[in-house]
Amino acid sequence: MKQVTISNKFITLMVLDYGATIQKLLVKGKDGNYTNTVVGYNHPSRYRLDENCLGACVGRYAGRISNGIFELDREKFLLYQEEGVHLHGGKEGFHQKYWNIEEVSYSDHPMIKLSYRSKHLEEGYPGNLTVNVTYKLVGNALQIIHEAVTDRSTVVNLTNHSYFKLDDSPYIDECELQLNCPYYLETEENLLPTGNIVPVRKTSYDFLLPREIGVQRLDTPYVKDIGNEKVAELHSNKSGISMKVYTNQPSVVVYTPLDFPGICFETQNYPDAPNQPDFPNSVLKPGETYNNITIFKFDLLP
DSSP states (O other): OOOEEEEESSSEEEETTTEEEEEEEEEEESSOOOOEOOOSSSSSSGGGGOOSOOOOEEEEEEEEEEETTTEEEEEEEOOOOOOEEEETTSTOGGGGGGEEEEEESSSSSSSEEEEEOOTGGGGOOSSSSSEEEEEEEEETTTEEEEEESSOOOOEOOOOOOOOOOOOOSOOOOTTTEOOSOOOEEEEEETTEEEEEEOOOTSSOOOOOOOOTTTOOOOEEEEOOOOOOEEEEEEEOOTTEEEEEEEEEEEEEEEEOOSSOOOEEEESOOTGGGGGGGTSSSOOTTTTOOOOEEEEEEEEEEO
């Protein structure tokens, strides 16, 4: 397993080739000390046993696909599923693959570029898919760029699965969360979308104004406000660190696990879009390039 570290005056980033995983994301505080703002393991070998996709690139389709099947160009493709749910790319998704380290730059805007080639019918998906993930530090921000091309029509939905934690508290309850998301996707008990898009106002999912996360735990697909690239903002009064999330994707799945403190902002297309004709298109065709750009920008609160 290979590890690469890049840094600038504000941020130090450690990335593994296994899963194209963000192992550590160290942000410099006002006192000059660094806070690791993501949940992870100190020893890279631990990631082989991880079941939470900590910091990894998730694909070929992030999120859930119903019944382990989808139809494309009048052909049905069967996917691995458990109790009717295909999750995060299958039994061995991209987060369990070794990626190639293509390029590392230690310039004023340091970056790491990794690639993975997913063969035709890997995990049941059609097409030979070539994927690139670029991590780039620009000032006080981390840019994550997912790109993909295919030689045959397929479905693609990639995201980074880092669990953010902006302080050393054993909980995230006192962190303030704000989401520029006026709607969310209604889901069944198995978290598959029903197809209904519901306003967040007057529901427990309403974070249009900043408020503490509290004891509420989320595994919720939110719909981004059209015309606003900023999708989320997270504050820790304890550390004084603030993080804003910007993305070109239509949705963000906000996930707060039950068994450890952290919050995911899985910027992506809608879950189950291949089986929901009214959801945004998830098909990638030959000659096209899939492009997911997400920025995590850090600031210090006054």
